[in-house]
């Protein structure tokens with residue numbers, strides 16, 4: 001019997017399951033919703049009032065789980081995603097929140113966006129870079145879009161055995177994230193990310209470790225995160241654009 005190779009980094013999930021982004025009763029994106037709640041609290045802690053009135057580009061915005069709440073905080077947000085149905089879900093969420101003017105969405109490849117250079121105070125690459133074949137190009141695009149002094153907020157998975165075991169074997173095996181979501185070979189070590197970002201004129205200001213809250217995760221049925229001294233599973237990296245990129 002020939003078994004089909006299981007798919008990894010299956011980006012079709014975001015198109016097929018797009019109706020589930022904001023559906024609290026659906027488990028497909030429950031972990032992402034809960035991880036985004038943690039990331040939003042971190043964005044508030046790190047940047048607070050700076051977000052009010054800021055222009056933000058959310059690269060790989062999915063269903064707008066960060067974009068819409070950031071617009072609620074007074075930011076002016078453009079979200080881009082390669083999945084048309086996710087972009088539609090994000091537009092509908094913004095409309096439900098009465099934020100369609102402040103929070104707009106476009107179908108585009110984040111590695112080559114149609115947006116103006118230097119137009120943004122903040123760029124987000126939140127749980128995205130581990131889905132992209134060439135992270136250097138994604139970082140180049142984020143750097144191009146930021147004004148000098150603008151900030152890049154990035155979350156991703158580390159390329160460790162622990163991350164592979166937790167994020168792929170356990171999380172996908174137990175249904176905490178859809179099977180086929182990740183390919184551990186695309187996970188990025190913080191030191192590699194720093195080097196790639198530096199080449200694009202992005203200075204690394206901080207690398208902040210994150211880890212799952214195991215008991216809360218078991219109880220809620222979706223990943224719950226906390227800050228951690230260790231970056232062995234996942235981490236947030238903060239960068240500032242130092243130069244005008246080509």
Ligand SMILES: C[S@@+](CC[C@H](N)C(=O)[O-])C[C@H]1O[C@@H](n2cnc3c(N)ncnc32)[C@H](O)[C@@H]1O
Pocket residue numbers: 011014032036059060061062063064065066080081082083086108109110111125126127128131132
């Ligand atoms: C794990 S989801 C994260 C979504 C969102 N950033 C969040 O944190 O809720 C990854 C998203 O990246 C998008 N994506 C992956 N590669 C992309 C690319 N090259 N261009 C645009 N979007 C991309 C996928 O369609 C998906 O919506």
